[in-house]
Amino acid sequence: MELDTGNTAWILASAALVLLMTPGLAFFYGGMTRSKSVLNMMMMSFGAMGVVGIIYVLWGYSMSFGPDAFGEGKAGLFGNPFHYWALHGLMPDDDAANGFANSLLGANGVPSLVAVGFQLTFAIITVALISGAIADRVKFSTWLVFTGVWVTLAYFPLAHMVWGGGFLSGNPGGLAAKLFGLNDDGTTAVAPIDFAGGTVVHINAGVAGLVLAIIIGKRKGFGKEPMKPHNLTLVMLGAALLWFGWFGFNAGSAGAANGAAGLAWVNTTVATCGAMVGWLIIEKLRDGHATTLGAASGVVAGLVAITPAAGNLTPVGSIILGVVAGGVCAMAVSLKYKLGYDDSLDVVGVHLVGGLIGTIGIGFLATGTGLFYGGGIKQLIVQIVIALAAVVISGVVTTVIGLVLKSTMGWRIATEDEVEGIDVVVHGEQAYDFETSGSGHGVLSASLSKSTAPSEVNA
């Protein structure tokens, strides 16, 4: 296969788009927290970038897309972490006269190193998504350790199972092949569909958020004290950045600059429009107001739902999926008050519920194989099975990691620190300087310590 510069350029651009989603998420989540904890919320996203980005090139890519640890071609649970350790084997041959022209090429004539960059950004955003469920109350050190352990034990294996030819892929040795058998040519009769990460990213992060919210416990005052979003303009900015970045996520997942990418782009847009409208309609009917936070949340719910389906639906099917996702997620975010878990920023209500709607919705709406398109019920069953498998895998792994960290490092900051505000206590900073007087002096609230004050000239 020859290097395809068009495809390569698009995947490079997509990788940058997806990386932008994580700072976007920091704004989206940060605006929803109280003003005393916005910096910690943003730092959970940026911290995930630091840890996961490093791990990804060391063993993450190898565990996700390397040869199966159970044997080359087997439909196993994770890739061999040492095969492409530190991207060994993907770098250009040093002895070759033409240098990078010799880079290992992956699918569609895109160098594997470009695929590494693209996939790295997915791992980062998935881990960062979880942070919204445990806002305002978690030790930063424990969070950083969790990001590294969880991405290794939950994300890379699931990515391998779904996208790397593992247990939940269309591999003839995989789960779907066991359900409905093989075609005459040896391929899986009904292959699971997860275009850009309904299972790997959203169900995975949503379940992890739910498990951690339960293990870590509620914020002090949850359900009694008001905990309303402190800055909805930040939330809107974050939603806008997420939507923009998501074009890399979904249209980039076509793997090429072609019509399939175009279909994913259009489906991503119309599903998101539908979900925003769906969310606002539910709010208007139920609460009397169509809210800004509802619009931003509907946007994200739609983006989540269309993620696994973007390559396999018609635009009309995408609109239907989006409206359903927006409406259902608008109702699902109230579950935490009834069931009593403090999923602070609704990772469960948006990402788990939206991810399930998208992944299972494929079974109804996929062109050709979906129930509504005359494809029978087999695709629907396969989609339900891989969604449930993702729920179980993520649930079990996250429970183990969460409990071990609880009994070793501990998750919670002290209650009085939580009340005072995690920003000041954990990071030594305040997001907003409310005390400074109009003159900008702020003499009542702060003075420079000796070490930072400029020494007096005539001392």
Next chain:
Amino acid sequence: MKLITAVIKPFKLDEVRAALLAFGVQGMTVSESSGYGRQRGHTEVYRGAEYTVELLPKVRLEILVDDADGDDVVDVIVRAARTGKIGDGKVWAVPVENVVRVRTGERGTEAL
């Protein structure tokens, strides 16, 4: 001397200030404040969770005047601040024992 305190609707501040200036009041202290009286707060809904906001934003004026002007200044404020709708606020006056101008040390009505 009297201290006149007025709690009014924020958007009425400019009109009240202009009216007081026309009357001859030379200075005042203004601060943003919040509270409620007969006008109650409102509700807000975030992702279906309802919050009742009890306190409403108001502006608080404090003005020191000579005894003889007390009633007139109160009338000026009330006329300028009134919309006729609930939530217009309140104005009250209390006697003041002494006032000192910090710069000069003048006391009593000289310091007004």
